[in-house]
Amino acid sequence: MGVPTFLETGHMAEGFPIRLIYTGAEFNYAAHWHDEVELVIVTGKHARIGVNEQIFELNQGDMVLIKPGDVHYFMPGTGRLTILLFRLELLTGSFTSEAEMQELGTLLNQTSIIPSGSQSNPGPYIDAIAVEKTNQKPGYRWIMVSRLYDLIVLLLRTTPPASQTDSSPCWPCVSSKKFEFLESVCEYLEEHYAEPIKLEQVAEHMKFSKFHICKLFKEIKGITLMEYLNHFRIIKSEWALLFRQESILEIAISHGFNNVNSYNRLFKKYNNCTPSEFRKRHRSNIAKYQG
Numbered sequence: 001m002g003v004p005t006f007l008e009t010g011h012m013a014e015g016f017p018i019r020l021i022y023t024g025a026e027f028n029y030a031a032h033w034h035d036e037v038e039l040v041i042v043t044g045k046h047a048r049i050g051v052n053e054q055i056f057e058l059n060q061g062d063m064v065l066i067k068p069g070d071v072h073y074f075m076p077g078t079g080r081l082t083i084l085l086f087r088l089e090l091l092t093g094s095f096t097s098e099a100e101m102q103e104l105g106t107l108l109n110q111t112s113i114i115p116s117g118s119q120s121n122p123g124p125y126i127d128a129i130a131v132e133k134t135n136q137k138p139g140y141r142w143i144m145v146s147r148l149y150d151l152i153v154l155l156l157r158t159t160p161p162a163s164q165t166d167s168s169p170c171w172p173c174v175s176s177k178k179f180e181f182l183e184s185v186c187e188y189l190e191e192h193y194a195e196p197i198k199l200e201q202v203a204e205h206m207k208f209s210k211f212h213i214c215k216l217f218k219e220i221k222g223i224t225l226m227e228y229l230n231h232f233r234i235i236k237s238e239w240a241l242l243f244r245q246e247s248i249l250e251i252a253i254s255h256g257f258n259n260v261n262s263y264n265r266l267f268k269k270y271n272n273c274t275p276s277e278f279r280k281r282h283r284s285n286i287a288k289y290q291g
Helices: 100-109 123-135 142-160 176-191 201-208 210-221 225-243 248-254 259-271 273-291
Strands: 020-023 029-032 039-040 046-051 053-057 063-066 072-075 082-086 113-116
Touching: 020 123, 020 142, 029 225, 039 046, 046 063, 082 123, 082 142, 100 142, 123 142, 176 201, 176 210, 176 225, 201 210, 201 225, 210 225, 225 248, 225 259, 225 273, 248 259, 248 273, 259 273
Parallel strands: none
Antiparallel strands: 020 082, 029 072, 039 063, 039 082, 046 053, 046 072, 063 113
């Protein structure tokens, strides 16, 4: 099991903006986010993948295209996955027209599920990228980028367009300066999540006004700073419910909540069940998959 955290950096080796990952037979990883696009293909029998406030039950061949900045995690019971990570810098060069940028925005501005059996079959392109990465013959990185372009074109031509109501305001990707600011805020929140954090503390730490921090955070992430913090607390507590023996009250207090009532209310908002129901249901699943 990975260490629960939202902010995850250092994905790409040697500065190359593509990375391919194959997971083990039983895989779970705590909540995180990053500035790369992530395409997840379920190669095992089943996967339970959370994105923001939703948990998706997926079967072999299903895919999830996760946009930069979306919080995602892999729950117990998830089988083998193939994960392709790539940076948007590959797609937003000076040669890209405004119309093409709009098409990319429609594709990548929201996380989407691509069911198995659809026309969007990335298999041949993923395999080609893997072969080039393994063999590393002269020019292999160019081939990897070429196959990624092929994959993007496939998705552009076969994935249903995102609805306007679901589109995010932060396309194209946020500037590096804004992303660094967001990293600093999130690192502070995640380090101090168990404490009764107030906006004034965050503002003092960042040396910015409270208004500026709240405005910029909402602009980039699409949610308020306190919504992000509470979501982080809830997902951290989910892992405690599954793998630790403390009472619900003890878990609530140790994850930054003043009382069990506020914890239960927020937990139900994100999971459509109480912490007790969550613990009972998913511990049964863990026992089943481990047995």
